[in-house]
């Protein structure tokens with residue numbers, strides 16, 4: 114069984130084409146900008162258990178749209194690899210029915226768990242939270258060594274990667290840090306694109322509802338000019354397509 118926070122159909126934000134996105138419950142990180150703190154706890158009473166067969170019934174409804182658009186299924190979270198056995202089972206069925214598979218993950222997970230899904234995953238949407246280990250700890254509560262090792266493992270397995278990096282003024286937008294991030298990405302073999310995501314405070318009300326202390330109330334989103342400049346910087350180092358919304 115998989116513990117599911119929510120399911121979104123007809124998404125165009127989480128990988129190529131039109132996708133069904135399954136948000137799995139549970140996350141070991143505590144990112145200061147998290148938009149979905151209600152996904153953190155595995156004990157969330159509004160999460161629902163599904164078998165892989167039950168989810169496939171929902172996923173199959175999207176197959177004509179996946180085929181027409183180059184889409185498929187994305188598992189996100191939370192951290193979907195906390196439920197790696199379930200993702201492996203679900204994706205094995207997806208691939209047997211020619212449904213493309215993607216995982217949106219921070220990669221803060223034991224490598225043994227990641228290895229379970231490598232053979233059945235077509236694309237990783239890999240979130241680099243911070244390139245600096247100590248700043249990563251400040252931003253997310255955990256350091257980044259495991260994430261970085263896992264990112265290289267995915268590249269070594271020749272699986273496509275889209276990098277995601279949230280630009281948070283004062284936390285992740287230092288040009289030297291962005292340069293270091295881009296230099297690391299440049300060493301990977303299978304990165305197809307890089308998405309720079311401007312910080313916004315749309316999830317802040319959820320923190321308030323859960324009685325959590327949202328530390329970024331005073332933080333403003335980055336300007337369009339700053340996003341453009343950082344995108345140009347990353348592209349100049351990686352020579353990869355860089356997108357920002």
Ligand code: SF4
Nearest residue numbers: 140142143144147191
């Ligand atoms: S990894 Fe994602 S779900 Fe987990 S705390 Fe960070 S932003 Fe939130």
